[in-house]
Amino acid sequence: MIDIQYSSEVLAAKADGQAIVALESTIITHGMPYPQNVEVAAQVEQDIRDAGAVPATMAVIDGVLHVGLEPEQLQALGQAKGVAKISRADMPACIATGGTGATTVAATMIAARLAGISVFATGGIGGVHKGAETSFDISADLMELAQTPVTVVAAGAKAILDLPKTLEVLETQGVPVIAYGQDSFPAFWSAQSDLKAPLRMDTPADIARAHATRQAMDLPGGQLVANPIPADAQIAAEDLAPVIAQAQSEADAQGVAGKDVTPFLLSRIFELTEGRSLTANIALVRNNARLAAKIAQELNNLAQ
Numbered sequence: 001m002i003d004i005q006y007s008s009e010v011l012a013a014k015a016d017g018q019a020i021v022a023l024e025s026t027i028i029t030h031g032m033p034y035p036q037n038v039e040v041a042a043q044v045e046q047d048i049r050d051a052g053a054v055p056a057t058m059a060v061i062d063g064v065l066h067v068g069l070e071p072e073q074l075q076a077l078g079q080a081k082g083v084a085k086i087s088r089a090d091m092p093a094c095i096a097t098g099g100t101g102a103t104t105v106a107a108t109m110i111a112a113r114l115a116g117i118s119v120f121a122t123g124g125i126g127g128v129h130k131g132a133e134t135s136f137d138i139s140a141d142l143m144e145l146a147q148t149p150v151t152v153v154a155a156g157a158k159a160i161l162d163l164p165k166t167l168e169v170l171e172t173q174g175v176p177v178i179a180y181g182q183d184s185f186p187a188f189w190s191a192q193s194d195l196k197a198p199l200r201m202d203t204p205a206d207i208a209r210a211h212a213t214r215q216a217m218d219l220p221g222g223q224l225v226a227n228p229i230p231a232d233a234q235i236a237a238e239d240l241a242p243v244i245a246q247a248q249s250e251a252d253a254q255g256v257a258g259k260d261v262t263p264f265l266l267s268r269i270f271e272l273t274e275g276r277s278l279t280a281n282i283a284l285v286r287n288n289a290r291l292a293a294k295i296a297q298e299l300n301n302l303a304q
């Protein structure tokens, strides 16, 4: 087992058997501009505390896996230049070479499993990109959900992705996709899409029981909980469609590829919507954090 540096708060929560919710750090370093990124990260941590659980933001700092960051570490990470974006493939290399990296959904799930944490809140997962039939750009997040036993609460997949193909890959990989409180699969900035979610659940207790049942059946992998953005914060899909199309065609024209695609699209959409995309993003992440805290507490109740 590798060395893990726990924050003081997470260490105390583990000792007390409190519910813990994992948080990623790529959303801080590559998903939002400074200084909103650190403000949001601190706010989301507080939302989890207010909802009765303890936050554990993951990152690799100078070759050490951190589970939970002290406030000054969060500040430093949010301002640092050139932090790597690490997924399953890069994480061991980053640790082995003493590097510093922010964890994607996939890497955060791996860190959560190592730390014994079962629930994780984020904004949107990576998925199958538009044009994947030629680029083959499919996020490692999808395969991680198939093999690592963590329930991930997200607002569906970003509308920059090909949502039908993303759902197809999740189905092929045997990942339960659970819409929370509605039938349709939410589309990140919009609460509804015209796609029906494969599963629907209406309570955190049901989601916790489904997680525990998967464990009891010895099935690998986790669950994706698709939690719709609060209605008052959403952006209409038809308003965003031309913006997404423009950002995508700029990415294609500039030859943006690999792990740079998602950060490029998010920052162009932020500019093109004059910050509206970020306001919505913040609202949905906070909403996901609150739901994840409830699921984590229900899972704790089951274990007792």
Ligand code: PSU
Pocket (backbone or CB within 6 Å): 024, 026, 027, 030, 031, 032, 103, 104, 105, 106, 122, 123, 124, 125, 126, 127, 138, 139, 140, 141, 258, 259, 260, 261, 262, 266, 281
């Ligand atoms: N959700 C957001 N902002 C982000 C991401 C998700 O609201 O920046 C990040 C997550 O870390 C996710 C990653 O795992 O984008 C997916 O990147 P890729 O498509 O390269 O796998």
Ligand code: MN
Pocket (backbone or CB within 6 Å): 137, 138, 139, 140, 258, 259, 261
């Ligand atoms: Mn990719």
